[in-house]
Amino acid sequence: xxRLQTTDGLTDEQQAILDVVRRFVDERxxxxxxxxxxxxxxxxxxxxxxxxxGIFGLMIPEEYGGLGQSLLTYALVVEEITxxxxxxxxxxxxxxxxxxxxxxxxxxxxxxxxxxxxATGEVRGAFSMSExxxxxxxxxxxxxxxxxxxxxxxxxxxxxxxTNGGSANLVAVLVKTDEGAPSVYGNLTAFLLDKEPxxxxxxxxxxx
Numbered sequence: 001x002x003r004l005q006t007t008d009g010l011t012d013e014q015q016a017i018l019d020v021v022r023r024f025v026d027e028r029x030x031x032x033x034x035x036x037x038x039x040x041x042x043x044x045x046x047x048x049x050x051x052x053x054g055i056f057g058l059m060i061p062e063e064y065g066g067l068g069q070s071l072l073t074y075a076l077v078v079e080e081i082t083x084x085x086x087x088x089x090x091x092x093x094x095x096x097x098x099x100x101x102x103x104x105x106x107x108x109x110x111x112x113x114x115x116x117x118x119a120t121g122e123v124r125g126a127f128s129m130s131e132x133x134x135x136x137x138x139x140x141x142x143x144x145x146x147x148x149x150x151x152x153x154x155x156x157x158x159x160x161x162x163t164n165g166g167s168a169n170l171v172a173v174l175v176k177t178d179e180g181a182p183s184v185y186g187n188l189t190a191f192l193l194d195k196e197p198x199x200x201x202x203x204x205x206x207x208x
Contacts, residue, residue, distance in 0.1 A: 127174075144176050170195070
């Protein structure tokens with residue numbers, strides 16, 4: 001018996017969501033996970049199914065077209081998806097990181113622009129932190145963002161190991177901006193970069 005089945009105090013709505021996800025995992029993920037993993041194939045049909053279920057907008061507020069669910073509901077849903085295939089949970093989790101970042105720290109314009117389309121899965125997020133020479137050592141980030149005379153930024157550096165990097169059309173990139181903060185972490189800025197899905201594509205406008 002999994003933890004999902006022994007979690008006490010769930011509402012009828014939470015239980016209904018978990019029942020739907022559990023059935024999806026049993027019918028749409030488990031039967032194909034081993035084949036796709038061994039073939040190194042992206043689970044396009046699974047992702048499309050999760051979009052239809054509204055999972056990409058699970059914690060995005062209803063005012064932005066999401067389901068407005070709690071972190072507990074999200075954790076239980078991800079646990080269930082992981083039961084079927086760990087790699088699929090990574091797709092959802094990385095998208096969630098970017099959506100949550102925008103929800104907590106984005107401007108009203110950024111929220112209105114991105115969150116409704118992130119809730120439907122039309123816009124899917126990737127997070128770019130790691131670099132070739134430092135892995136996940138955030139304090140050592142070398143990619144720089146330099147402010148230009150027109151108020152924009154020029155970003156220079158190398159990033160790698162982006163979960164969702166090929167499938168995403170929105171990338172949150174963490175770079176060093178040296179804005180005069182007393183700590184190295186205060187001198188880091190996340191830029192939102194629009195891109196076409198795929199590899200080696202030109203990146204569009206950045207939104208700080």
